[in-house]
Amino acid sequence: MHLSAIFLFVLSCTGAIYGYSKLRRQIPNGYKVPHPCTPGTTWHAVGHMAPEYDPTKNAFGKDVHEVLEDSQLEWAKVCSQDSDGDGLTNGQELGDPSCMWKVSDGLQGLADPTGHPGICEPGRKQCTSGITFNECPNPFASGSSEPSISVPQWP
Numbered sequence: 001m002h003l004s005a006i007f008l009f010v011l012s013c014t015g016a017i018y019g020y021s022k023l024r025r026q027i028p029n030g031y032k033v034p035h036p037c038t039p040g041t042t043w044h045a046v047g048h049m050a051p052e053y054d055p056t057k058n059a060f061g062k063d064v065h066e067v068l069e070d071s072q073l074e075w076a077k078v079c080s081q082d083s084d085g086d087g088l089t090n091g092q093e094l095g096d097p098s099c100m101w102k103v104s105d106g107l108q109g110l111a112d113p114t115g116h117p118g119i120c121e122p123g124r125k126q127c128t129s130g131i132t133f134n135e136c137p138n139p140f141a142s143g144s145s146e147p148s149i150s151v152p153q154w155p
């Protein structure tokens with residue numbers, strides 16, 4: 001009984017990770033989304049709340065799953081959205097500002113990604129989704145137009 005529960009848990013994790021891996025190649029620069037708090041590292045589970053995998057979807061992951069059909073993503077349906085509410089479209093953040101990219105293009109025609117489409121980077125001036133990074137939070141993540149994190153003032 002105990003071993004079968006472990007087996008089912010491992011199987012469900014494997015299926016979930018396979019699912020996000022399959023979706024990564026259906027978004028531009030899906031294998032190059034930067035982790036904004038740790039320069040030089042990649043956020044692998046782009047639609048989830050943790051870089052390696054977390055079952056909770058971030059704002060981008062939720063938008064993607066709303067338009068999925070048979071596990072296939074039509075990128076144009078989410079490209080012009082601003083899932084995390086940071087003022088940049090998903091296409092702008094993932095290096096496809098004109099929303100022209102197709103899976104068959106690979107990396108051709110793409111700019112480097114400028115941010116994460118589902119979680120607000122700390123440098124953005126708005127974050128209406130309220131979803132921010134724990135390690136480097138966005139001060140506007142409260143949804144307010146004023147920063148919610150105070151910066152120490154030096155005399």
Ligand SMILES: [Ca+2]
Pocket residue numbers: 082083084085086087088089090093116117118
């Ligand atoms: Ca955005």
